[in-house]
Amino acid sequence: MELDSEQVVKRIEELRKDYSCSQATLMGICEVGGMPTEELALLAKGFSGGIGGTFSEGTCGAVTGAVMALGFLGADEKQIISASKKLFNEFKDKYESVTCGYISKDGDDKSPCVEVCLFAGEKVCEYLKE
Template sequence: MGKIDSKQLTDKIQNYRDNGKSCSQSVLTGICTTVDCKLSEEELLSLGKGFSGGIGGTFDEGTCGALTGAIIALGLIYPNDPKMNVALSKQLLKFFQDEFTTLQCGKLTHNGEDKTICDPCCAFIGEKFAQLYNEL
């Protein structure tokens, strides 16, 4: 597998955000179209939709969509390597929690009332995904 250009990935993720896509959709689709996960953009956007707003718009009850989008992408990239999938998922979770102190969308966005943190969360997880991917 080739290397991922972190800036190119985060720009792609931001482009999806700028075009009205949720964090989960943007991160999942940005990653998977960068590494060619074999699903169409439409399928990826559809797959990521239900994880928006902390899974189904629950906010306080759900995990940040940027993180869930990246973890779904790992499953698509490494479908036959559960150890790799779990290990990288754990690392992404730790990076995210260390940076933002919580995984809960509602705590990050004040129950969806202030989404200014969303773009930085998406960029952060894109950068960390590229870092992990490139270290393999």
């Protein structure tokens, strides 16, 4: 499946104003991919704040949202697993961690949140083209 990364980025930016990182990332990617988003917002809700607000122990919602989107939109299990691992590694290389608390200073500084969501969204678009 091929997604327009510019549309994904625009939609994630819009959604991030009202939704958490996991929700905005999942919804933005899947909406551009043609999926309805109301149920997706509910699915991703528990991943907010590094999974249930655990921050320093939980994975960044941009990563979890992107991995869920890969599961919905990926071609097959092998592609989904490979792309998920690649996303994890590239995200960690760029941001030094995949932990929400590290990135957001335990939720006290959410200024990097939009950027990490956009990065994850663009990577999913890239991986789905492969």
